[in-house]
Amino acid sequence: xxxxxxxxxxxxxxxxxxxxxxxxxxxxxxxxxxxxxxxxxxxxxxxxxxxxxxxxxxxxxxxxxxxxxxxxxxxxxxxxxxxxxxxxxxxxxxxxxxxxxxxxxxxxxxxxxxxxxxxxxxxxxxxxxxxxxxxxxxxxxxxxxxxxxxxxxxxxxxxxxxxxxxxxxxxxxxxxxxxxxxxxxxxxxxxxxxxxxxxxxxxxxxxxxxxxxxxxxxxxxxxxxxxxxx
Amino acid sequence: xxxxxxxxxxxxxxxxxxxxxxxxxxxxxxxxxxxxxxxxxxxxxxxxxxxxxxxxxxxxxxxxxxxxxxxxxxxxxxxxxxxxxxxxxxxxxxxxxxxxxxxxxxxxxxxxxxxxxxxxxxxxxxxxxxxxxxxxxxxxxxxxxxxxxxxxxxxxxxxxxxxxxxxxxxxxxxxxxxxxxxxxxxxxxxxxxxxxxxxxxxxxxxxxxxxxxxxxxxxxxxxxxxxxxx
DNA sequence: CGTCGGTTTGATCTAGTTCAACCGCCGTGG
DNA sequence: CCACGGCGGTTGAACTAGATCAAACCGACG
Numbered sequence: 151x152x153x154x155x156x157x158x159x160x161x162x163x164x165x166x167x168x169x170x171x172x173x174x175x176x177x178x179x180x181x182x183x184x185x186x187x188x189x190x191x192x193x194x195x196x197x198x199x200x201x202x203x204x205x206x207x208x209x210x211x212x213x214x215x216x217x218x219x220x221x222x223x224x225x226x227x228x229x230x231x232x233x234x235x236x237x238x239x240x241x242x243x244x245x246x247x248x249x250x251x252x253x254x255x256x257x258x259x260x261x262x263x264x265x266x267x268x269x270x271x272x273x274x275x276x277x278x279x280x281x282x283x284x285x286x287x288x289x290x291x292x293x294x295x296x297x298x299x300x301x302x303x304x305x306x307x308x309x310x311x312x313x314x315x316x317x318x319x320x321x322x323x324x325x326x327x328x329x330x331x332x333x334x335x336x337x338x339x340x341x342x343x344x345x346x347x348x349x350x351x352x353x354x355x356x357x358x359x360x361x362x363x364x365x366x367x368x369x370x371x372x373x374x375x376x377x378x379x380x
Numbered sequence: 381x382x383x384x385x386x387x388x389x390x391x392x393x394x395x396x397x398x399x400x401x402x403x404x405x406x407x408x409x410x411x412x413x414x415x416x417x418x419x420x421x422x423x424x425x426x427x428x429x430x431x432x433x434x435x436x437x438x439x440x441x442x443x444x445x446x447x448x449x450x451x452x453x454x455x456x457x458x459x460x461x462x463x464x465x466x467x468x469x470x471x472x473x474x475x476x477x478x479x480x481x482x483x484x485x486x487x488x489x490x491x492x493x494x495x496x497x498x499x500x501x502x503x504x505x506x507x508x509x510x511x512x513x514x515x516x517x518x519x520x521x522x523x524x525x526x527x528x529x530x531x532x533x534x535x536x537x538x539x540x541x542x543x544x545x546x547x548x549x550x551x552x553x554x555x556x557x558x559x560x561x562x563x564x565x566x567x568x569x570x571x572x573x574x575x576x577x578x579x580x581x582x583x584x585x586x587x588x589x590x591x592x593x594x595x596x597x598x599x600x601x602x603x604x605x606x607x608x609x610x
Numbered sequence: 611c612g613t614c615g616g617t618t619t620g621a622t623c624t625a626g627t628t629c630a631a632c633c634g635c636c637g638t639g640g
Numbered sequence: 641c642c643a644c645g646g647c648g649g650t651t652g653a654a655c656t657a658g659a660t661c662a663a664a665c666c667g668a669c670g
Contacts (some may be wrong), residue, residue, distance in 0.1 A: 332403030
């Protein structure tokens with residue numbers, strides 16, 4: 151798989167033994183819940199997911215999306231006390247790990263421990279970008295940023311065929327990511343579609359012109375380069 | 381120092397050797413700059429700082445604040461390519477580390493490597509909270525959240541005397557953190573002051589009633605417990 | 611064939627922005 | 641010594657981006 155760093159043979163053996171099984175989750179399934187403890191950690195093998203937080207009165211904020219190769223369950227917590235929930239956007243295949251063997255991972259394979267911190271730093275970078283978006287971009291810029299962002303992440307794991315990509319989300323997801331109402335989200339996406347940058351379909355979005363989206367949002371893109379996989 | 385986990389003797393020796401000096405920075409000094417490389421890593425020993433990102437046209441978003449005990453320069457980047465800037469809110473004293481010895485830290489002291497990931501997860505948790513705030517809270521709720529958040533963090537490192545605390549920020553900082561205009565920020569802080577929850581001073585904010593701020597924001601507070609120090 | 615989730619559209623409303631002053635304080639330079 | 645300019649805070653008026661309300665549409669599905 152291109153885009154990922156190669157394993158040392160010993161690391162590969164360890165990761166294989168660390169793995170305790172595979173899990174398939176259906177669209178809409180809740181993998182992790184805010185306030186609960188999770189003794190497992192997952193690597194997403196295929197599919198799309200997202201993580202979110204709720205306010206006491208039910209207002210929802212989507213924090214980030216997860217694509218193949220992403221570690222699920224490490225964000226915000228190394229001990230497993232979840233401060234957010236995770237939901238599947240499509241059918242998922244996940245690789246399941248036992249969380250309490252993390253210490254052993256750090257002890258026996260410092261390189262993998264380093265990778266874990268690397269992945270956490272990468273998540274922070276994305277959250278920083280989202281924060282900039284929510285705090286300082288207009289609705290149109292936010293929408294452009296989000297779609298460019300998702301396109302770029304999907305492209306990095308080979309999900310983009312002939313320059314277009316289908317993102318399996320509804321406008322409600324977009325609204326809850328951008329901090330907008332669903333009505334205004336609809337009108338904003340319409341503008342992007344009218345300009346020929348995207349094409350909104352039922353329960354999905356087709357990205358047509360990433361460069362224009364990035365220019366509109368004033369976004370430079372994610373740093374490229376090889377990344378670790380666990 | 382209470383609130384921090386204790387070092388193993390060997391870890392302490394390593395951290396001491398890892399340290400290459402101390403640095404004093406004046407209020408307003410820029411410690412790290414977006415787009416530049418930093419070959420150092422810092423632990424904040426005293427003072428307040430914040431990190432931020434800019435949009436091409438100059439709009440600024442403050443991402444988070446740094447207090448004593450915080451690692452500066454690891455957020456968003458383990459290699460040192462900075463995606464955000466860091467500025468001092470008061471006179472700072474920092475402990476300086478050489479970034480390229482990080483691999484050695486992971487190899488020789490897995491416990492410290494674990495701590496690094498722990499700290500990164502903690503930063504993510506805070507960013508998640510900020511994201512929820514920017515996306516889904518009203519101006520008044522956001523302001524209440526921010527002040528409660530800063531109060532709680534300061535309390536955790538012993539900066540709160542007799543239930544009140546002076547936060548060395550201007551209303552411009554609050555505005556750039558909450559994603560609001562400075563005018564509306566002023567009116568919002570005024571409301572909190574009128575309700576007797578805070579007291580705004582010149583270049584500082586005094587927090588009077590944290591519990592009421594937390595209730596207003598619908599915020600549970602940060603998970604407590606012992607944390608690592610590096 | 612009804613219903614339900616997702617999308618679309620128009621009308622009205624409001625939270626927050628922008629514009630424009632003004633105040634008090636402090637440091638600087640004439 | 642005082643005039644000044646700049647920074648931080650404050651206030652009011654006009655404006656607008658985005659919220660809320662309301663209704664309709666459309667395809668999928670039981």
